[in-house]
Amino acid sequence: MIAGVRPFISTLAGSLDKKGRVCIPAPYRQLLIAQSTEGVYACPSFSEPALECFGDVVLQSFHEQQAKEDPFFAPANDDKTFAILAMTQLLAIDETGRVRLPDSLIEHAGLKETVTFVGMGRKFQVWDQERFAAVLNERLARARTIRDTQKPGAP
Amino acid sequence: MIAGVRPFISTLAGSLDKKGRVCIPAPYRQLLIAQSTEGVYACPSFSEPALECFGDVVLQSFHEQQAKEDPFFAPANDDKTFAILAMTQLLAIDETGRVRLPDSLIEHAGLKETVTFVGMGRKFQVWDQERFAAVLNERLARARTIRDTQKPGAP
DNA sequence: GCAAATCCCATGATATCCCATCGCATCCCA
């Protein structure tokens, strides 16, 4: 499923207009189209002030994973399903490559006029530019910690 | 069976009018039509004040799952089957996309004027808006717990 | 015959679509 799917990469800038629209960067759009996604799926991150965005590959594989369980007698499964699927919206991409972000998502991520798209492989995130600048170095610092605690010879 | 079936996603607001009607959100209607369901199946949740709604895919797969057991000598199976199939009604969707909710279902979920549709993959739930707002954070908290205890490398 | 449910049409708000303009990067040619 994941094999052959190209990753979202780079950190790119974008802007939110008065109508709450953002233009999805062209490279990301091409990847979404390659997943035959009718738009882009977006949900609030449940640990950070950011939006998690992805295409059909991620959504469908998550969905099918959950669908292996009984639909009515699997409470833990319901919690996971809820945290992702209930919080996710399908945003239609128009011909000029833009989506209308619902107010709830704008609020969750605290988006102002300038936003940052962050490529994360299977998914990408959308941050308010200033907030992201603040966490960028923290992330790199954590990555260094992981490297330094990695066991020699580990994969 | 599930492959290719798109999940119910998002949480959407709706309203219950004086006649006991609710408008099924357009995206959900399209999914139901794609399941060739003539309307929508609904039953009271047996663990929460909410309604469980779904299409033919869930009904049929649940049915087939239960049908693997002995029809007369599997009491636990009978209880599960009863809790779902006996409590389920098929609600007709009219041309404007609305269903008439039976009073028993309205009462079970304690529905007031504003209701919330909660996408849960194969099924969706209907909640009274205020009640749902109260349980939303509990659900997200449980999902975080699940994530934090997840084994590294798990899908 | 009366109550209740179903069907149908009308309205308003919202979101979607479309067109025109602008800025920028690339490409080509001198």
Added chain:
DNA sequence: TGGGATGCGATGGGATATCATGGGATTTGC
């Protein structure tokens, strides 16, 4: 190597269609 032309990508605003919702008319069952 520098300057100009071209095309793609991003942005702003206005027109259009879709959806949700309310009320009224007609039929059905008791």
